[in-house]
Amino acid sequence: MTLNSQVIYTKPPTEFPVVGETVKISKSTIDLDAPLPEGDILLKNLVLSVDPYMRGRMRDPAIDSYAPAFEYDSVLTGDTVGLVIKSNNPKFSQGDLVYGRTSLGYFEEYSHVKGSYADESYVVRNDPKTNGLPLSYYVGVLGMPGLSAYVGLKKYGRPKSGETLYISAASGAVGQIVGQIGKALGLYVVGSAGSDDKVEYLKELGFDGAFNYKTENIDAKLTELCPKGIDIYFESVGGSMLEHVLNHANNFGRIIACGMISQYNTQNPYGVRNLLYIVTKRLAFDGFIIMDKENMVYEEEFIKTCTQWLLEGKIKYRETIVDGIENTPQALLDVLKGRNFGKQVVQVTSF
Amino acid sequence: MTLNSQVIYTKPPTEFPVVGETVKISKSTIDLDAPLPEGDILLKNLVLSVDPYMRGRMRDPAIDSYAPAFEYDSVLTGDTVGLVIKSNNPKFSQGDLVYGRTSLGYFEEYSHVKGSYADESYVVRNDPKTNGLPLSYYVGVLGMPGLSAYVGLKKYGRPKSGETLYISAASGAVGQIVGQIGKALGLYVVGSAGSDDKVEYLKELGFDGAFNYKTENIDAKLTELCPKGIDIYFESVGGSMLEHVLNHANNFGRIIACGMISQYNTQNPYGVRNLLYIVTKRLAFDGFIIMDKENMVYEEEFIKTCTQWLLEGKIKYRETIVDGIENTPQALLDVLKGRNFGKQVVQVTSF
Numbered sequence: 190m191t192l193n194s195q196v197i198y199t200k201p202p203t204e205f206p207v208v209g210e211t212v213k214i215s216k217s218t219i220d221l222d223a224p225l226p227e228g229d230i231l232l233k234n235l236v237l238s239v240d241p242y243m244r245g246r247m248r249d250p251a252i253d254s255y256a257p258a259f260e261y262d263s264v265l266t267g268d269t270v271g272l273v274i275k276s277n278n279p280k281f282s283q284g285d286l287v288y289g290r291t292s293l294g295y296f297e298e299y300s301h302v303k304g305s306y307a308d309e310s311y312v313v314r315n316d317p318k319t320n321g322l323p324l325s326y327y328v329g330v331l332g333m334p335g336l337s338a339y340v341g342l343k344k345y346g347r348p349k350s351g352e353t354l355y356i357s358a359a360s361g362a363v364g365q366i367v368g369q370i371g372k373a374l375g376l377y378v379v380g381s382a383g384s385d386d387k388v389e390y391l392k393e394l395g396f397d398g399a400f401n402y403k404t405e406n407i408d409a410k411l412t413e414l415c416p417k418g419i420d421i422y423f424e425s426v427g428g429s430m431l432e433h434v435l436n437h438a439n440n441f442g443r444i445i446a447c448g449m450i451s452q453y454n455t456q457n458p459y460g461v462r463n464l465l466y467i468v469t470k471r472l473a474f475d476g477f478i479i480m481d482k483e484n485m486v487y488e489e490e491f492i493k494t495c496t497q498w499l500l501e502g503k504i505k506y507r508e509t510i511v512d513g514i515e516n517t518p519q520a521l522l523d524v525l526k527g528r529n530f531g532k533q534v535v536q537v538t539s540f
Numbered sequence: 541m542t543l544n545s546q547v548i549y550t551k552p553p554t555e556f557p558v559v560g561e562t563v564k565i566s567k568s569t570i571d572l573d574a575p576l577p578e579g580d581i582l583l584k585n586l587v588l589s590v591d592p593y594m595r596g597r598m599r600d601p602a603i604d605s606y607a608p609a610f611e612y613d614s615v616l617t618g619d620t621v622g623l624v625i626k627s628n629n630p631k632f633s634q635g636d637l638v639y640g641r642t643s644l645g646y647f648e649e650y651s652h653v654k655g656s657y658a659d660e661s662y663v664v665r666n667d668p669k670t671n672g673l674p675l676s677y678y679v680g681v682l683g684m685p686g687l688s689a690y691v692g693l694k695k696y697g698r699p700k701s702g703e704t705l706y707i708s709a710a711s712g713a714v715g716q717i718v719g720q721i722g723k724a725l726g727l728y729v730v731g732s733a734g735s736d737d738k739v740e741y742l743k744e745l746g747f748d749g750a751f752n753y754k755t756e757n758i759d760a761k762l763t764e765l766c767p768k769g770i771d772i773y774f775e776s777v778g779g780s781m782l783e784h785v786l787n788h789a790n791n792f793g794r795i796i797a798c799g800m801i802s803q804y805n806t807q808n809p810y811g812v813r814n815l816l817y818i819v820t821k822r823l824a825f826d827g828f829i830i831m832d833k834e835n836m837v838y839e840e841e842f843i844k845t846c847t848q849w850l851l852e853g854k855i856k857y858r859e860t861i862v863d864g865i866e867n868t869p870q871a872l873l874d875v876l877k878g879r880n881f882g883k884q885v886v887q888v889t890s891f
Contacts, residue, residue, distance in 0.1 A: 254820050427815060452816045460811015467827040468797045469605050474825040476818040
């Protein structure tokens with residue numbers, strides 16, 4: 190028997206998750222030599238993706254939402270990269286790298302994955318064996334966050350060269366890609382983030398303007414940095430930030446609602462008071478979830494395009510990688526508090 | 541010289557317009573026998589349309605919005621039907637009925653309209669001379685309100701047979717048409733209004749459900765009357781009503797934002813706290829203004845279709861008609877307070 194550390198979700202937190210309590214590490218054992226039933230696979234997990242949306246799954250299962258509630262006292266799931274160490278499934282071969290995606294990969298050192306679950310939740314991603322890109326990119330810039338940026342901006346943003354794009358949480362897993370794609374499309378790109386070094390990073394990426402929303406006056410900075418108003422807002426924050434943006438939105442502006450992190454961990458959601466602008470400015474405010482089928486159809490096209498961009502150095506990607514599965518609960522809390530810089534990833538072990 | 545009663549807007553009200561103060565009647569004179577400069581026309585106004593959106597034009601002109609602010613101490617403008625009593629413009633003949641539209645018709649008994657303004661703001665509508673439909677329909681069901689219902693529902697609502705459509709302000713100038721078109725498209729249609737007789741009227745129109753939002757528990761009634769949730773919301777109210785609807789919206793729901801009357805006359809706009817549903821339910825929340833070119837292109841198609849519906853009795857239309865231009869300020873206040881029943885119109889004089 191082999192020791193198997195697992196990330197366990199116990200129950201919904203009141204506001205922020207509590208490390209060691211609502212999300213904790215547990216040790217179990219697994220028999221890596223037991224015969225595998227037909228269809229099943231055995232994985233050694235290498236990389237875990239820690240993302241803000243996961244907070245939404247930590248809820249009473251009676252509350253319906255786009256992603257099912259996490260089961261109480263169970264192994265947490267999310268996006269992962271793993272190595273197939275044994276397979277009794279024709280779709281997977283020993284030695285394959287696999288992406289456990291749309292929030293269904295297991296957060297543990299080793300996973301025995303049942304056949305139907307494997308077919309539904311894991312896809313082979315052997316490219317990083319040869320192209321030199323880090324495995325972690327496959328849960329970030331080349332995974333759901335990158336795809337969210339690509340689909341969100343192109344499909345819901347309907348960008349036209351010369352327009353102003355504003356991105357909140359701009360140095361995050363999704364925002365930094367949105368901004369770089371925006372620049373490539375000829376947009377004037379402005380972003381905000383929660384520390385001066387994040388703001389510096391945005392400027393390095395070629396953003397036309399960037400500011401620290403925690404230390405600066407948001408309204409004044411939007412006036413200064415978006416002198417022609419905001420045509421496209423990539424929304425990941427919600428609350429008062431959204432209210433500010435509505436004040437600065439141009440007629441026929443688009444709001445691409447990818448998330449609202451300010452509203453995830455609170456018992457007192459913020460009341461947005463200027464929605465009348467949606468009418469008077471004829472705004473289009475579209476929510477989307479990348480894991481919907483209609484959006485996932487862009488996945489292969491996106492991976493091909495974005496891999497090329499990365500290899501050519503056209504797109505950069507900043508990550509915070511923490512070593513060791515035992516640090517996953519804290520990493521999740523850090524993401525929800527904005528303490529990460531770029532995409533937050535946990536390296537379970539190296540390839 | 542002929543006496544000419546005019547509706548004068550003086551200055552922005554703090555909350556609701558004040559009759560006799562911020563909107564008042566003034567008497568001037570006009571020389572109907574004076575020679576008309578080339579391009580000009582002389583109108584006898586017959587019908588004035590009193591609409592909620594007019595409140596939005598009563599603002600500090602420094603505040604930009606889709607429709608220009610009304611000029612202080614000037615004749616109010618809006619949608620009108622008038623009779624050409626003299627013309628020196630090849631587009632208009634003596635005896636023509638004209639529609640002064642997209643909020644540009646003058647609110648006075650007689651109007652001397654300059655050539656370029658006439659070309660821009662007035663169109664000939666001689667159909668009611670022969671089809672027997674009331675003139676008032678041409679500022680209502682066949683005017684901007686009817687067109688708003690048609691374009692809003694079809695273009696932004698993307699209705700599919702069997703879906704649930706909910707309409708706030710459902711007995712109003714726009715809402716009653718939305719509901720009837722919705723029924724014709726095979727939707728399950730529910731509406732709310734502010735009195736029991738309005739609710740009765742909605743049921744007479746064939747609505748599948750209707751309730752009085754002032755006396756009933758909105759949440760409980762939406763649960764009861766929209767058991768499958770809300771797929772399309774035709775939004776004219778905003779504020780807390782919007783918050784309730786977001787709670788009841790289905791995944792991939794559409795919110796057609798035509799107006800938000802609850803937010804027009806207040807210094808304390810309501811803060812909507814559950815916009816996170818726009819993301820998690822992947823809602824499309826689209827504001828639109830009927831007078832935009834991209835929407836006005838539907839005008840002729842709509843008038844043709846809707847005239848036929850009215851003549852065949854497929855669409856009914858309820859109006860509140862008040863006689864005498866001197867009652868216009870009060871009629872406007874009544875509309876903003878929801879005291880009208882159906883489309884509010886002022887009959888200046890008969891044809």
